[in-house]
Amino acid sequence: MKRLIYLAAFLFVAGCAPKPAPVTDAWEQERMERIKLDFCMSESQVKEYIRKYIPDVTNEQMRAWEESKALECMEIDGEKRYFRNAGPNLFRIDSAAYCIKIAKEGTQLSGSEKVNKEHLPEVMSAVRATGTDTVLPKRMRVTYTLTVEPNAVPSGKMVRCWLPFPRTDQRRQQHVKLLATSEDKYVQSPATCAHSTLYMEKQAVRNEPTVFSETVEYTSYAEWHALKPQDILPYDTTSVLYKKYTSERETHIRFSPRIRQLAARLTEGETNPLLKLAAYLLG
Structure with missing residues (x-):
């Protein structure tokens, strides 16, 4: 799931995007202000983080990561700005950088991951024992x-x-x-x-x-809901209910061509909705 979250953010504003055209719409102005808050890091600040794992990082490497969209940046008001979490995200997105970080630190669980490693099995056991999906x-x-x-x-x-x-x-x-x-x-x-x-x-x-x-x-x-593929019965994809909960919603939920292509590739050949979701999350 964490990988999917990073990917979603990555697809939205990853890479060094060109400076957006000036906008007059109030919502667009607010959106741009929020982007500025997220893209608040300078190149020197990002390099300082990267040097923790790659002490001799070069400008050529920085440009290559930007080109591959592993290093998230954007031109804002004529200045290149980096995503506030661009440094850590580089070591999640780029496979070579990921291996460098793992070789230095090993595989470590975050605080929430440590808790979930114990808590999630407890939840699943309680659901199976009680027959209800809200427990503990x-x-x-x-x-x-x-x-x-x-x-x-x-x-x-x-x-x-x-x-x-x-x-x-x-x-x-x-x-x-x-x-x-x-x-x-x-x-x-x-x-x-x-x-x-x-x-x-x-x-x-x-x-x-x-x-x-x-x-x-x-x-x-x-x-927790113990879903099984065989539990998913046919449903009407033309119904108002289905369209309400699966459609785009301006201005927050947009299906970009890249997201559509990714979903189609990861779920190719699968027809069961639950298995499609599993393929997307684990792909």
């Missing part, structure tokens, strides 16, 4: 804080904030309880909204940070 409830307490830096908003101006709030209509998280908020007045979105949030607002004060926070508790359940 745990009581969680979460404090979420958002801080606006001093003077980022002019003094006296209202700052409006939407903090994420656990949904109350999901089986895998139940018994949601709001314990505390930074503001006495707040508005909780109804369950019918696509995003579950708490809305709060306060005026900015000169030279002081503007801070919003919430503390919530909820019971979290692990969820």
